[in-house]
Amino acid sequence: MEKPTNSTTLARTKSDQLVETLAAAFKSPTQSDQAPGTSDSGGTLSRKSSRRLMMAASPGRSSGGSKNTHIRKSRSAQMKLDLEELSSGAALSRASSASLGLSFSFTGFTVPPDEIADSKPFSDDDIPEDIEAGTHKPKFQTEPTLPIYLKFTDVTYKVIIKGMTTSEERDILSGISGAVNPGEVLALMGPSGSGKTTLLNLLGGRLNQSSVGGSITYNDQPYSKFLKSRIGFVTQDDVLFPHLTVKETLTYAARLRLPKTLTKQQKEKRAIDVIYELGLERCQDTMIGGSFVRGVSGGERKRVCIGNEIIINPSLLFLDEPTSGLDSTTALRTVQTLQDIAEAGKTVITTIHQPSSRLFHKFDKLILLGKGSLLYFGKASEAIVYFSSIGCSPLIAMNPAEFLLDLANGNINDISVPSELEDKVQMENSEAETRNGKPPPAVVHEYLVEAYESRVAENEKKKLMTPLPLDEELKLKVSSSKRQWGASWWQQYCILFCRGIKERRHDYFSWLRITQVLSTAIILGLLWWQSDSKSPKGRQDQAGLLFFIAVFWGFFPVFTAIFTFPQERAMLSKERAADMYRLSAYFLARTTSDLPLDLILPVLFLLVVYFMAGLRGLGLAIGATLMDLKRATTLASVTVMTFMLAGGYFVKKVPVFISWIRHISFNYHTYKLLLKVQYQDIMPPVNGITTDSGLKEVGALVAMIFGYRLLAYLSLRRMKLHSGA
Structure with a gap:
């Protein structure tokens, strides 16, 4: 009517x-x-x-x-x-x-x-x-939030797969259109490999825009650096430091990401507020935990990841399969949390693999993908009605999400299909026809794509072309190209320095590491018990001890440092993509926070090898260059072994064409310094090596400390992080 x-x-x-x-x-x-x-x-x-x-x-x-x-x-x-x-x-x-x-x-x-x-x-x-009674649960983020309306039209994404001789261009996404408003939860559904995560990364600005076709706008404006501070992105993997507590994790995130205008106390209070909003107050002093550390539960860990992002009061929140690996009750609570966040005026977009029927009915809008193509976009509650209108309906009672995923996969064993589709297959006499006389998955997929494009797509695109009824100031605000740092460079350094010491103190002073160092020192003391330094034979024995010390404190920190950047690559990528800090502040804080911890065990082992504490820079350089533990360990083994052989103890006369290796070998310069300290009053060469003032060796070691670290920093700059440099 x-x-x-x-x-x-x-x-x-x-x-x-x-x-x-x-x-x-x-x-x-x-x-x-x-x-x-x-x-x-x-x-x-x-x-x-x-x-x-x-x-x-x-x-x-x-x-x-x-x-x-x-x-x-x-x-x-x-x-x-x-x-x-x-x-x-x-x-x-x-x-x-x-x-x-x-x-x-x-x-x-x-x-x-x-x-x-x-x-x-x-x-x-x-x-x-x-x-x-005043006991109503507080809302999420009652302070002002910049409303962002996200629209995307005919989005395509291609990747180039390089082979041995040829390269192939493959379409990952083709012709994806949709929109989501503040206060709504948009679910991206589809079978594995359908392009859900790729679309999520595109909408979140996490992929190279040069390979993207179509239009993606935020308040009718293209993506800009300003949006980094207005977007929260929760990855599928829970990327958190295992030895930090829930409260420490959120507090450091608040101090790094919240605006400079807030005081330290205000930022810490905001972290406490998020803890209570997400129901984490009972585990706020519990470690996050990991593979070898017992910590919070999987659902609590996922809520901490969400808290890391909503702490900045984002306008857009992206989540990649937030219910993956969770039981049905915990998954329902997680999705309910997303609804509460959307209720506060946020725009929420999440990928979901196979939700239960209760979860499915909590989404406002739905995008169904199949092989990178759009099969449906609209209200989640109307998806079943739409597919029934094109002749596809379940033959038995089933979960709506299962029905949609079966369609996207082309599995129609329990689904009725239109007679026109069956007639088309029979007319074409397809050899791919199934045993039950059902059309093959490829034919079903083609039919679903054509049905959506002919019945729905054009109308949706016309809607997307309509300008938003927003004030121009709101539109222009998101187009700013200026980055917004939550802290100054010095504040970033101090925060990352403190976080680094808190996170790694458990590893550095573990009983295994202390036992390793002390047992080695005791064995060496027993083997060289009261050795005589006056006789040539005694000096030769002591020279071997000094060389072993140089090699031991070369191998030990190098292989420890190899794990530094590869292990933190996921965390570095996530935090840099959100513009949490500058790379230079992170690198300097990462290396200097290890220095106090690196000095304690060598000093206890032997004070004379104090200079070796800085030699772990080679490991940093190797780890940062390769960012792969297996390759980095292999390269480090070859490098350190070469340095050890060229160190002057095993080979006295090195051929001229390869003698340059000893000058970049920290073993050679450290060995000479140890001989200088032990035999400075003995004029003849010891073990074929002459000892002078030692300034040359000290200068070489200092140059290596900074040189290898500079190489590590440049390697990190070259690494293709999602956030760019």
């Missing part, structure tokens, strides 16, 4: 007022005395009345009256959102629009339901007891 004209006018008037109020609230977040609701008379509703309005709009919340007197609530309004958040600058969310009977889309606003005129008057009985 056609809607009355006055209802349409009322809907557009209220919708326009909501958008205008949102823009005004974002510009002036301090104006929170009244919530930006509107009454039927055009006046402003108070905060309490606005809250009552939303409670009355939810079925089952009132004290009496028939169900027909309630406002028909859409799926996107299931989470109750206080209109107070709009007054503080939150985005136009699903709850705020649907609670007034409105629905936002790119083509305009739909009229309110007819039942809104029949809704019963509001009373204090409509307010839940938890709100009245």
